[in-house]
Amino acid sequence: MALHTEIQLASEAADIPVEASLERWAAAAWQGDEDEASVVIRVVDEAESAELNGTYRHKQGPTNVLSFPFEAPPEFAEGHLGDLVICAPVVLREAAEQGKTAEAHWAHMVIHGMLHLQGHDHIEDAEAARMEALEKEILSGLGYENPYE
Template sequence: MTQGPVRLDVAVGYAVPRAGVPAAASFRKWAAAALAGRIREADLAIRLVGTREGRALNRHYRGRDYATNVLSFPAELPEGLPKDVRLPLLGDLVLCAPVVAREAKEQGKPLNAHYAHLTVHGCLHLLGWDHEDAREAEAMEQLEREILATLGLPDPYLDA
């Protein structure tokens, strides 16, 4: 684990109306909580999209023809740089606002808490965490619970 504060630069872009969607400061706070103690510095972009763009990205990058709640795109080193070079660029997160809103309503969760969870979840993916098998999933979910608790948010997996 890395010690000290994270030098974090989070660009938040809205490709959807901002009404009902959290402010950029909230996304920055959630990303900072996810990355604290895990990385020294990070630059990442978070983009809020509608269903059409979310579906197109999911289809193109994952081969799944539907809009999903969050997509994570880890940054890759530019070609030609040595593998040991560390750039602060962490990657991009794409959150599909209509899907997040629908899920929060269906699951009876506060909208901001669901956005916080998905931001934390996406940031952990950018750091290399995954949930391909039951052991990985439990470890990642436990870490998400711990991070969200530092933000005063409930366990997102209760009654999920």
């Protein structure tokens, strides 16, 4: 089983993780049983994040991670999970505000977004508890602490 990750760097921010780290975190969160799957991770600045957040979520301002699941038409083979758009300045700012390492917060955002692409959500309390437990388990397996403490 292989997860193919396309990384698109569209940010001027410093301290963006290397592509190998982004790929490793995405692969750790992939729970599919398909032989192959793909995902796009696009790292952006605040202007692009705010535009996408406004267009697709009807919320003002940039956000840390946006997930765009891909639903293949019946005539196409499945395999592309979707796209993640991660706003580098927001992730770096949140890490500092929350007293976390930037690396740990980046890992959390990639894993969080990947779980959304696979149908997990946190709208209902029970769904949120399941998703958070899974995030903590994956992050722990990668050597990171509980992001919710």
